[in-house]
Amino acid sequence: MYRLQFRRCASTFSTRYTAKNEPILEYRRGGKEVKQLEETLNEYKSKLNRIPCIVDGKEVWTNSVQRQLLPFDHQHVLAEYCLADPVLLERAIESGVKNRSRWEQMPVEERANIFLKAADLGSDLKWRSRLLASTMLGQGKTIFQAEIDAACEVIDFWRFNVQYLASALAYSPISTRDSENTYIQRGLEGFVAAVSPFNFTAIGANLASSPALMGNTVLWKSASTAILSNYVVYKLLEEAGLPPGVIQFVPSKGGDFGRAITRSPHLAAITFTGSTDTFMTLWKWVADNIGNYRTFPRMIGECGGKNFHLIHSSADPTTIVYATIRSAFEYSGQKCSACSRVYLPRSMSKTFFAHMKSIMMNELKIGSPLQHETFTSAVIDRASFDNIRNYIEYARSSPTTKILVGGQCDDSVGFYVQPTLIETTDPKDKLMCEEIFGPVLTVYVYEDDKYDETLELIDQTSNYALTGSIFCKDENVLKKTRARLMQAMGNLYINDKSTGAVVNQQPFGGARLSGTNDKAGGPHYIFRFSSPLAVKNMKEPLKTFKHASME
Numbered sequence: 021m022y023r024l025q026f027r028r029c030a031s032t033f034s035t036r037y038t039a040k041n042e043p044i045l046e047y048r049r050g051g052k053e054v055k056q057l058e059e060t061l062n063e064y065k066s067k068l069n070r071i072p073c074i075v076d077g078k079e080v081w082t083n084s085v086q087r088q089l090l091p092f093d094h095q096h097v098l099a100e101y102c103l104a105d106p107v108l109l110e111r112a113i114e115s116g117v118k119n120r121s122r123w124e125q126m127p128v129e130e131r132a133n134i135f136l137k138a139a140d141l142g143s144d145l146k147w148r149s150r151l152l153a154s155t156m157l158g159q160g161k162t163i164f165q166a167e168i169d170a171a172c173e174v175i176d177f178w179r180f181n182v183q184y185l186a187s188a189l190a191y192s193p194i195s196t197r198d199s200e201n202t203y204i205q206r207g208l209e210g211f212v213a214a215v216s217p218f219n220f221t222a223i224g225a226n227l228a229s230s231p232a233l234m235g236n237t238v239l240w241k242s243a244s245t246a247i248l249s250n251y252v253v254y255k256l257l258e259e260a261g262l263p264p265g266v267i268q269f270v271p272s273k274g275g276d277f278g279r280a281i282t283r284s285p286h287l288a289a290i291t292f293t294g295s296t297d298t299f300m301t302l303w304k305w306v307a308d309n310i311g312n313y314r315t316f317p318r319m320i321g322e323c324g325g326k327n328f329h330l331i332h333s334s335a336d337p338t339t340i341v342y343a344t345i346r347s348a349f350e351y352s353g354q355k356c357s358a359c360s361r362v363y364l365p366r367s368m369s370k371t372f373f374a375h376m377k378s379i380m381m382n383e384l385k386i387g388s389p390l391q392h393e394t395f396t397s398a399v400i401d402r403a404s405f406d407n408i409r410n411y412i413e414y415a416r417s418s419p420t421t422k423i424l425v426g427g428q429c430d431d432s433v434g435f436y437v438q439p440t441l442i443e444t445t446d447p448k449d450k451l452m453c454e455e456i457f458g459p460v461l462t463v464y465v466y467e468d469d470k471y472d473e474t475l476e477l478i479d480q481t482s483n484y485a486l487t488g489s490i491f492c493k494d495e496n497v498l499k500k501t502r503a504r505l506m507q508a509m510g511n512l513y514i515n516d517k518s519t520g521a522v523v524n525q526q527p528f529g530g531a532r533l534s535g536t537n538d539k540a541g542g543p544h545y546i547f548r549f550s551s552p553l554a555v556k557n558m559k560e561p562l563k564t565f566k567h568a569s570m571e
């Protein structure tokens with residue numbers, strides 16, 4: 021059990037708290053964590069989970085009710101949740117504004133300890149199984165994918181953000197004989213709007229809780245397909261001691277939420293993760309209202325990607341296959357960091373394609389995420405299924421692309437899209453440029469002697485710059501490649517897959533239109549939610565207005 025302990029030394033604070041990454045549990049059949057998880061899965065599955073909005077700490081059961089379905093069995097309604105309409109959103113904003121200064125004035129140690137307590141609760145099997153079960157059912161994640169997201173990453177965000185805050189508080193400006201100088205991490209004036217995506221429970225948890233840790237009040241709008249897991253996160257925080265009215269849990273229609281927050285003069289920041297288009301819409305709405313705000317709203321956005329694996333002829337032939345399978349098809353490619361374009365040298369293409377085909381056709385089990393042997397399951401919803409199917413149809417009809425494996429889509433029970441491997445002869449094909457957000461991987465084979473041109477191609481093909489992997493064992497080539505692709509990603513992997521960033525190991529965020537690159541899971545992220553106050557306190561009265569040179 022960690023408690024944050026600050027100790028005063030002269031005029032500075034310091035702390036003994038150092039976070040560690042939460043160990044990943046294995047969930048082997050018959051183990052105690054599996055037993056607990058199965059009980060919780062059964063509990064959630066056997067009832068209709070009813071979810072209210074929460075405003076000012078009070079449940080609000082609105083008349084507008086929506087349903088969350090199991091993506092892998094869409095006849096099964098997992099939850100019914102209440103939608104906040106524009107009037108309730110106004111109330112939530114008022115509540116946030118009203119509660120802000122009381123929360124901000126709570127001693128920072130007490131605030132931080134709530135999140136450390138939350139991390140401890142999440143680590144324990146009772147809450148851990150709730151986090152996992154709600155994520156597996158609602159978002160269609162396998163046990164491993166749910167564990168690394170809804171348990172480990174959630175817990176890591178809570179612990180490491182506290183560590184970053186503690187280090188920040190250790191900073192003290194120089195005081196002089198005449199003046200005592202202090203530097204205070206203050207919350208933003210107004211409220212923070214957190215808008216989260218469906219694909220990571222941890223992202224929702226982080227978007228809502230980082231601003232809160234820094235003394236802000238938050239309006240949290242979850243994605244409609246991640247409501248149950250996000251509600252579990254909210255309830256966990258409540259049990260950890262988060263006071264009422266610090267986070268308002270307000271599922272709502274995207275447009276209603278976006279309009280309500282951008283209309284309010286009290287908007288202090290939007291912390292968003294989702295598609296680039298949605299972030300651009302929010303940015304435009306803020307611009308439309310720019311004369312109306314009390315402060316400049318901060319825009320923090322982590323957006324889409326078109327992540328690449330670049331393979332050099334010196335790469336290890338087995339690593340490139342395993343890494344590509346994992347990055348492109350785990351969680352059905354629904355990670356912003358998923359590999360969706362590969363640049364492959366002609367000299368390795370035969371063995372690469374043969375190995376990929378063999379694994380994809382014989383070893384990848386696609387099915388219910390509740391079965392241990394499942395590699396990946398259905399995609400999140402009807403809209404996503406239709407969108408991905410359109411790209412596959414396009415690939416079927418285009419003269420420059422060929423589907424090598426997969427391509428089948430079946431929505432009779434769940435929204436299943438078979439992992440699909442495509443080869444294109446057009447490196448600027450839309451399959452190489454646009455984010456698909458599904459299990460569709462396109463490969464462009466380049467001639468070995470065209471490596472430099474291929475670097476140019478990678479850099480120029482997409483407006484996204486989220487993650488990229490270089491597979492190469494030649495140090496000189498690697499050096500040249502890194503220099504050429506310096507701006508082509510926010511997270512670079514060398515001889516590893518382009519997914520799987522871990523808090524405080526690979527702080528995460530993209531460049532270009534992939535986002536504002538504030539690096540969640542890194543030491544600077546929390547400062548986007550702070551408006552520091554520098555204080556100079558004069559010790560002596562002024563004796564003259566004249567400078568020495570004037571004497």
Ligand SMILES: NC(=O)c1ccc[n+]([C@@H]2O[C@H](COP(=O)([O-])OP(=O)(O)OC[C@H]3O[C@@H](n4cnc5c(N)ncnc54)[C@H](O)[C@@H]3O)[C@@H](O)[C@H]2O)c1
Pocket residue numbers: 215216217218219220223241242243244273274275277278279293294295296298299301302322323324325355356357455457486528529530534535
């Ligand atoms: N870069 C990252 O760290 C990161 C991480 C996860 C996901 N993503 C990206 O997220 C996308 C997938 O997630 P998604 O489908 O949930 O994205 P999305 O943009 O459809 O939705 C994200 C959130 O925005 C809300 N929203 C939609 N319109 C809105 C509006 N006008 N005003 C306010 N809110 C609005 C949605 O309801 C949801 O809560 C992909 O593009 C993926 O790359 C990026």
Ligand SMILES: N[C@@H](CCC=O)C(=O)O
Pocket residue numbers: 219220354355356357518519520521522528
């Ligand atoms: N932490 C994730 C990024 C989140 C994107 O959806 C990864 O690196 O796989």
